[in-house]
Amino acid sequence: MHSNQHDSYETRIAGTTRALAAWTGFWVATCAILAFGPKFVWDENTGVTLAVVLLNVLVGAGMVVANKKHIVSLDEMHKRITLESMGITLGVGLIVSIPYSLMDAYDLIAFDADIAHLVVVMGLTYLISTIWRVWSFR
DSSP: OOHHHHHHHHHHHHHHHHHHHHHHHHHHHHHHHHHHHHHHTSTTOHHHHHHHHHHHHHHHHHHHHHHHHHHHHSOHHHHHHHHHHHHHHHHHHHHHHHHHHHHHHTTOSSSOOOHHHHHHHHHHHHHHHHHHHHHHHO
16 A cells, blocks of 8 residues: 555544544433433423433434444455444344343343443443454454
């Protein structure tokens, strides 16, 4: 690869990574507002809560588009690593979430199944599978 092609690739990746990070940050912020706003800011006003739900969904859609643009900008190896990690994460998320939810439904666990637990499992799965795939390509 020529130097200016490499610079162009690096610049493109840096740009899509920054955009994805920004959209992800905005989405996390809207999740926090949605989680805490009804109780602490707007006294459970249904209209405001529904407006923030809509905002969260719209920002989430922006995050999905940013993620797609980022994946499209990657080279073939990084696309493969990313898509394999996402596939592993989807599978683990399904395999863990259904029994977890059913264990809660049948009172087999002493606490309520919470979506945050699934988000943590999926985040860790994505992180570990990405590191594993990068390491395996070395």
